[in-house]
Amino acid sequence: MKDTFTSAGPRRPKTLHNLDSPYPPVQWPHIAPNAQQLVLDLLDGLLSPIGQYRLHHVTPSKGKRARKRRHQEQPSEDATVEKPNPQRPPICEHLTVGFNSTTRHLEASAQASKSAERSSLPHLVAVFVAVEEGSNVLHSQFPLLCKVGSKAQPDLPEIRLVSLPRGAEQRLAKALGIHRVGPIGLLVNAPDSEPLVQFVRDNIAAIEVPWLDHLTRGELLPTQIKTIETTAPVKVKKAKGRIVKSQS
Known part of the structure; x- marks a missing residue:
């Protein structure tokens, strides 16, 4: 026996419950x-x-290897005169x-x-x-x-x-x-x-964060439960060449 749904056939009422946080995302x-x-x-x-x-006044970085190679090739401190950079x-x-x-x-x-x-x-x-x-x-x-x-x-x-x-x-x-x-x-x-x-x-x-003051005062807001009334297609069961409508 195989269950199918008919898109154009009869529909039955259905109630959906959706849980939502009482602390919605803060808007920009x-x-x-x-x-x-x-x-x-x-x-x-x-x-x-x-x-x-x-x-x-700042030399762009060329990576760690280039910095290491430059350090090895650099003369001793006694042989160089370092130019002071101006203040940032x-x-x-x-x-x-x-x-x-x-x-x-x-x-x-x-x-x-x-x-x-x-x-x-x-x-x-x-x-x-x-x-x-x-x-x-x-x-x-x-x-x-x-x-x-x-x-x-x-x-x-x-x-x-x-x-x-x-x-x-x-x-x-x-x-x-x-x-x-x-x-x-x-x-x-x-x-x-x-x-x-x-x-x-x-x-x-x-x-603006409307719910922040409640948290500051130690007040917890209840979970938001949204109830939606909608319809769903009636499930149709096919068995041995005949169609049986199910009310479930």
Whole structure:
């Protein structure tokens, strides 16, 4: 006996139950395309001195073997006069560059928010990510980290999360003088950053996490159970040349 389903035949009512988390994913702040482009222009200008410094004073790496060979061929220290490099651009001390360093700083801020004392960790003004809003799973933790990390210093404006337009990664990498670049964090009181900081705070909303206050107070939200009323095809059993309708 073989069971089949008839697509055009009779249908029976069916109830489906779907379990959903009471803590939905945190949404990225929406940013208008023209605002994204202006932020990118301002950030590019802020980072360009780093690229110029690296271009004139930093030798690009050619790998470990080349470095070892150069070290072996290098004359003794007594026979060489080392030229001192000029000081790095001051903006270097006010940035987190890359996925790991930016994530570590946000995690440290989030950890510090649990303490009753004011954190001495430098406050992040904004995190810039060259990815479309929420489109990359790798960056999905940033909205919540920015929101929780902001609580470490509640007297300062919240950390803004800024998604940048397509092509931003290549442009920022060129400005920094490196091949690739991930998320960039801008720390408070960065030199020459006032126009960028003011524009970001005026045009990009703080992250909203409605359920975070419940967790802070120790309140657990109930599991969301969604009930959907639908229909399903009636199962048809074929046995020895005849069709038997099953009501199961």
